[in-house]
Amino acid sequence: MMRLAFGLVLALLSAGVGPALAQDPGTLDKKPLPPLVHPDSPSTPAKELFGRKTEPVPLAARSIGFYSSGCLAGAVALPINGPTWQVMRLSRNRNWGHPTLIGFLERLAESAKKVGWNGLLVGDMSQPRGGPMLTGHASHQVGLDADIWLTPMPDRKLSAEEREFMSAVNMVAEDRRDVESKVWTHTRTELIRTAAQDADVERIFVNAAIKKALCREAGPDRSWLAKVRPWWGHDYHFHVRIRCPADNPDCHGQPPPAEGEGCGSELNWWFSDGVLHPPPSAPPKRTTPLAALPPACRQVLVAP
Ligand SMILES: [Zn+2]
Numbered sequence: 606m607m608r609l610a611f612g613l614v615l616a617l618l619s620a621g622v623g624p625a626l627a628q629d630p631g632t633l634d635k636k637p638l639p640p641l642v643h644p645d646s647p648s649t650p651a652k653e654l655f656g657r658k659t660e661p662v663p664l665a666a667r668s669i670g671f672y673s674s675g676c677l678a679g680a681v682a683l684p685i686n687g688p689t690w691q692v693m694r695l696s697r698n699r700n701w702g703h704p705t706l707i708g709f710l711e712r713l714a715e716s717a718k719k720v721g722w723n724g725l726l727v728g729d730m731s732q733p734r735g736g737p738m739l740t741g742h743a744s745h746q747v748g749l750d751a752d753i754w755l756t757p758m759p760d761r762k763l764s765a766e767e768r769e770f771m772s773a774v775n776m777v778a779e780d781r782r783d784v785e786s787k788v789w790t791h792t793r794t795e796l797i798r799t800a801a802q803d804a805d806v807e808r809i810f811v812n813a814a815i816k817k818a819l820c821r822e823a824g825p826d827r828s829w830l831a832k833v834r835p836w837w838g839h840d841y842h843f844h845v846r847i848r849c850p851a852d853n854p855d856c857h858g859q860p861p862p863a864e865g866e867g868c869g870s871e872l873n874w875w876f877s878d879g880v881l882h883p884p885p886s887a888p889p890k891r892t893t894p895l896a897a898l899p900p901a902c903r904q905v906l907v908a909p
Contacts, residue, residue: 628841629740631696631769650892654906655736661701662734662908668703668747668849668856669735669901674893675856676902677735677748681707689714689724691758693768699729699738703748705850706730709805710751713845720795724758726773727751728842734905737893747856749847753800755793755815756841773841777814781881784818794822800845801829807859810836810844813875820868830866835875855901 638657643649655676666679680701685692690710692700702710714725731748732738744750756773763771776793778785797819801809811819813835823830836844849856865871874880895903 628772630772631694633696633766633769635696647894647896648892649894650737651895651898651902652737652739652891652893654895655732655734656739658732658734658736658906659698660733662905664908666704666748666850666853667901668749668853669905670747670855670899671857672744672747672750672846672859674898675735675747676898676905677701677703677731677746678901678905678908679703680731680733680735680748683707683710683727683730686762687711687714687724689718689758690727691724691763691768692727693754693763693771694728695765695768697729699732699745700727701733701735701748702730702751703847703850703853705805706749706751706847709803709845709847710753713753713800713803716799717796720799721792722757722796723760726754726756726758728754736898736902736906737891743891744846749849749856751845751847752842753845754842775840777812777840781814782817782876783814789818791822794819797833797843798823798829800843801832805847806832806845807848808846808862809833810839810846812836812839813872815839815843816867816875817872820866820872823866827866827868830868831862831864834862834867835872855899 641649641653644654661680662678664678668677669675681704683692683700683702685695685700710727717725729741729745730751731745735746735748737746754773755776774788776784776789797809800806809832811833816833816835819830819833849858
């Protein structure tokens with residue numbers, strides 16, 4: 606048990622996916638952050654620096670570093686309204702990504718329609734220059750991660766207010782051992798399958814209860830299940846992680862997922878009492894300084 610727990614802590618660190626906070630409301634009254642008193646101090650957390658950048662660096666697109674320790678040059682914004690998607694929580698200004706991620710989201714939004722999903726509600730991607738964030742995620746730093754709500758896009762354009770305050774629907778049952786049958790539908794399996802089958806996708810993170818449902822509903826072609834990994838949180842959305850683009854040598858991806866579907870007994874640990882009902886603990890304080898990120902991230906930060 607100790608070894609398992611230790612392995613999990615390692616996996617947590619290496620996967621770089623923090624607890625998912627997609628259901629935090631936004632605001633219609635966003636105030637600019639106050640300037641930093643000592644922006645050049647080596648102890649200034651990198652999140653304070655990257656969190657203050659409101660525009661991308663107009664350079665060639667480049668993901669630098671690892672999903673939970675890096676940054677992004679040449680980011681592109683996902684348009685807030687597409688034919689089959691809408692961006693949520695606009696006040697966060699996190700609809701930025703590497704063009705590979707933008708291309709994937711546009712492709713998924715279209716193919717999702719074909720499996721009966723009305724369109725995507727897109728949550729957090731990355732900040733304009735990537736990097737650590739003041740709130741939420743440990744990852745999403747290199748422009749290759751995106752959160753997609755498990756609530757379909759409605760047939761109308763959402764108002765500014767709805768985009769800040771509307772909540773997605775929790776897919777996990779109250780006992781956390783399976784999906785909630787009153788809200789879960791097979792179309793959600795088809796949607797996640799469609800995303801997982803995309804060649805650009807490296808991993809997908811979902812709640813273990815959702816993985817359990819996917820295992821049950823996958824049908825004969827189960828090859829895509831290996832990419833879909835159980836993780837804490839992710840009750841309301843799934844998290845898609847794109848592979849490092851081939852021409853971005855400073856981008857460090859994850860090794861291929863372990864062999865097998867990750868169904869059956871491998872899932873049991875997630876439903877053990879200690880995991881379902883962990884003792885309360887303080888959230889980790891993230892104070893990573895700029896020097897801990899890849900050196901190229903300094904240029905991304907200081908570029909005009
Ligand atoms: Zn995420």
